[in-house]
Amino acid sequence: MSGAGGRDGSSVPDEEWERFLRESVTGAAGAPVEPSARAREVERRLREHTGQPESPRTYSPARPRRRTGWYVTGLVAALALLVVALFPQQVVGWFGGGDDGGQDAPLAAESEAPREAPGAEPGLRPTLAEPFRGSPAARWADGAAGITVPPARATGWMDAAQVERALRQSRDFLVAAGLDRRVLRGERPATAIALLNPHQTDVQEYLRAALSTAGTPERDPLLLFSRFRPEQARLVGDVVKTRGRLTYREGKRGAVEVTADVTFVYPVAPAGDGGRDAEVVRTIVRREVVMSWDDPAKVITEPGTMSLVSYALDMTNGGCSAPAGYFVPPFGTADEQPADGTRQVDPYDRSKPIDTGDGTAATDDGCATAARS
Template identity: 80%
Template sequence: MAKGGGQDEASVSDEEWERFLRESVTGAADAPVEPSARARAVQRRLRESPGQPEGWRTYTPAPRRRRTGWYAAGSVAAVALLAVALFPQEVVGWFGGGDGDGGRAGGTVAAETERPREAPAAEPALRPTLAEPFRGSPAARWADGAAGITVPKAKATGWMDAAQVERALRRSKQFMVASGLDTRVLRGERPARAIALLNPHQKDVQRYLRAALSSKAPTAENDPLLLFSRFRPERARPAGDVVRTRGRLTYREGKRGAVEVTADVTFVYPLTPAAGDGGRDAEVVRTVVRREVVMSWDDPAKVVTEPGTASLVSYALDMTNGGCSGPTGFFEPPFGTAGEQRADAARRVDPYDRSEPVDRSGGTASRGDDCATATRS
C-alpha cells in the first residue's frame, strides 16, 4: 500500500546547479543587456518631445517591485529545481499527482500535535470510488502512511538523554508503521519487523504473539488485530496504494525511570472485493482502525531487555467496517452490506473522532455483542 519515496536516478550535477544559482542572480554571460529604467524613460521623452529634456535629477524612478519580483521568482525556481532533483516523488505528491485519489481539496490538514477538542467537521456524503477512495471522509485531507504520525521533540527523560529518547520515539513510530502499514502484514503474513522491536523477555507478550499468530480460531484475548492490521487477500484487495493516517506519539517517565511512549494512531484502509472486476463502479469500503499502544523503553540496568526493544504496557483497538462477529484474526470489510450491519445497535460512534481516548471497554465499533454503529466511514 504505502510506498516510500526515493531519489530519482536523474539528477542535476553540482556544476549545473551552481551555474543555475549564479545566473539566477547575475544573469547569463551572453544574455542581452536591457537598458536601465532611466535610459528607457529618457529615450521615450526624446521621441515624444524633441525639446530640451528634463534634468536627470528631476526624474522619479518607478518602484522596484518588478525587480524584486524577478529575484523572488528566481529564488523559488532555484528551490523548486533542487527539490525536484533530490525528492522527485515527494514533489509529485505536493502537486496532487501521487496517490491517484484526485488529490486533496483544500490541502492536507496540519499535523496533529495534541488531542483535538472535537471531531472533524462533516464531509459531503459522497460515495468512495477506486479513483477517489477517501472521498466523503475526513481522511481525504489526511497525510499518507507514516507521514500522518507526528513525533514530538525529544528531551532528556528518565534514564535516557535527549538522543536516546529520540531513538526511542523513532523506533516506536517504526513499530506502528510495521504493524499497521507493512504491505506483507496487511496480506496476513507474519509481522516480523514489528515483533523484532518488542522485548523478547516479556513472557506474557511472547505468549500472546505465539497464540495470536498461530491459532486458526483466535479469541478476544489473543486476537492479532489488537496489534496488527490484517486482511484476507482472497476476500479484499486495496483500493489504490495509499493508507491514510492521523495520530501522534507522546512520552513521559514511566516506572523505574523508563521512557514510556504512547502511540495513538487512526488508520484508514480503502478496500474493494478481491473477486471484483475493478471497474469504475466497483464497491469501495473503508475499514477505519484506531490503535493506542503504550511501550516502555526500559533501563537495562533495572529490567531484563534487549537493546532497541520495548516492553508493551498496554494496547487497545477501536474498529469500524472490519467485522462485527467473533474474532477471526482478520478484518472483514462488509462488502455488499455497508451501512446495514447492526443498524439496531444502541450506540453510535464516529470513527474519526479523536477527541477522546480509545474506549477500552471492548465495544466501541468493534467486535462482540455490544458492537456499535458507526456514523460515517
C-alpha cells in the same frame, strides 16, 4: 550779503525748524519705525522657511488629531482575538484550515489531542479512483507522515539522543504493524515483533497464540497488527491515510514510556471484483499502544527493543463477531439501514479516548453502527 531766508542763511522758518527738532527727540505719532537688525534677520529666516512673509511673532496652533479610527481598529482587533480564543476550530474552518474534507489543502500535523470531531462531509461514497472521497481522511497525511513525533528531551535514564531514537523506533513499530503491505496481506509481522522485548513473557505468549490460531478476544492479533485475508479483500491504491501522534514521559524504574494514539484508514474492495465499479469500503482502525523503553540496568531487555505496557483497539467496518484474526469488511451492506436504537459511533472523532471495554466498540448484541466512514 546773504540771500533771503531764515536763520544762518536757511530757507526753513524758525517755527518749522523747532518743530522738527522736537519731533526728532520725542517721536511723532504714526511715524514709521525702523525694525531692529534682529527683527529683520528673524523675518528673513521665516520667509525663506515658509516661503511667505510671516511676522516673527505670528503663531498658528496645531489642530488636535482625531483618534477615533485607532479606537475602532483596536476594538475590532480585540473582538477578533476573543473569537479566535473561544472558537478556534470554527475560525480555522472559515479560512480553509478546518477539519473538513471539502478542501484540498492537507491538515497540519496533529500536535495535541483535538477538542472535537471533524466537521461534516458531503455524502459521497468512495470509488476506486477516489477511495477517500467524502471522508475527513482525504486531507490526512499518507502513511508514516501522519504520525507526529514530538521533539526529544532527556527523560528518565535516557539523554535526548536516546529519546529521539526511542521515538523513531516506536513509530517504526507502528509502521511495521499497521502499514507494512505484507502484513496487510496477512503475512507474519516479523519486523514489528523484532522490536518487542523477547524477555517479556506475557507478550511473547500472546504473539504465539494470536498468530498461530484464530485466537480469542484476549489473543486477537488485530489488537496490534492490521491484516486482511487476501482471498477476501484487497487494498485500493497504494495509500493508507493516518492521523495521530506520539507522546512520552518518564515511566516506572526510570523508563521512557511512549504512548501512540493513531487512526489508520484502509480503503479496500472485494478481492474477486476487478471491475471499475467495484464497491469500496473504508476500514477505520484506531490504536493506542503504550511502549516502555526500559533501563537495561533495571529490567532484562535487549538493545533496540521495548516492552508493551498496554494496547487497545477501536475498529469500524472491520467485523466484530468472534475474532478471526483478520479484518472483515462488510461488503454489500452500504444500503442497509441501522436498526432502531443501534448505537452509532464516529470513527473519525479523536477527541475522546478509546473505549477499552472490549476493544471493538461493539454492543452486547452486535457491532455499533458507524455514523460515517
